[in-house]
Amino acid sequence: MRATNWTYRLARAGAGVLVTLGVLGGCTAAPPPTNSAPVIVPGAPGEEASTIPPGEATVSEQPGPNDADKKFVKDMIVHHRQAVHMAGLAPERASSSDVKGLASRIHDVQGPEIDMMNRWLSQHAIPTVNPDAPHGHGGGAMPGMATDEQLAELEKARGDGFDTLFLQLMIAHHQGALTMADEVRKNGMDIRVQEIADDVTAEQSDEIRRMRKWLDG
Template sequence: MTNWTYRLATAGAGVVLTLGVLAGCSSEPPPPPTNSAPVIVPGAPGEEASTIPPGEASVAEQPGPNDADKAFITDMIVHHQQAVYMSGLAPERASSSDVKGLASRIHDVQGPEIDMMNRWLSQHAIPTVNPNAPHGHGRSGGDMPGMATPEQLDALEKAKGQAFDTLFLQLMIAHHQGALSMADEVRKNGVDVRVQEIADGVTAEQSDEIRRMQKWLGG
């Protein structure tokens, strides 16, 4: 082998070795992305939310539900139970297809919501509400907003046809408006993020239904 040939072979081996090292380096997995966004922690009632650095997010303690959160969920279950009961009267008593359709929707939506809220209570070691209770008329210390009285429920049970439609809409509008008041209260005084989401859902869902029921009554 000539001196010139030897130098070419040596240079070629060096290139191959360098490429191999680079290939080995490129096979290393990239470092995981870091989250640079701050984490927002809800504040107590009347206080602003605070932020914590992303590196401390895993050790930050989220605030547990306060009394307003617990009362809202417990009361809203009872509130829902009465709406489900009232809606269950519609198939055999209502004459309007609109009323029957709305009653069916309320029954099918709020029934599962009762189960969901009872699971929330269980997760926080709070006594659950009997899901098989027929319906609630109120609570100790004053009725919940919008709850129908026993006399109003008796009248609804006895009504048929258009009379049922009208009374059902009147009672359910008041019932939904009461739920909106309860949701507004917990948004102001509660701290639990999940409860805030439930309250927002109640507001959006029942505000739309109120508008429809008011339109039917006005027509």
């Protein structure tokens, strides 16, 4: 009787091991999930985007930045730097709390964006831009840039006079940034640069609306 019981117990244990191994074998046999979504590849300037079937896209097939992308990023760093400089004048000169709040936002947002764009240049083995170096603001190389004379006038202004001049110059400055963003969206290739251009358009279009409202009010 005891031998029969032991034989029964061993048989049950062996069956349990086989079931466990069968379950584990079933788990490891399942193929890993694959991404079935097609990859969208931007077209050349003036051309429509194309798609690549899933599994066929490689890093080498993704388009790199072209001259329009590189120019946009380099110019926007300088463009941002002037806006940050103008915003830095507001705390001691502006009288409007709205102007001070907007200037603080411009300083806090566009300063880090300068660092982000320089990192993008480094990632693509492109020389970075020193935003504090002289860039000839009065030359009119970029749309919306204030001239040296306008900056000097803004630095001398105080109170309501500063508020009005700051809003006028910053609206023109933001409109210039929108022009630059539109241009790179038409002629650029790099996906990250397109995202930067979209962010610039969204942020600065909203700020233009607010600044115009303050000027009119």
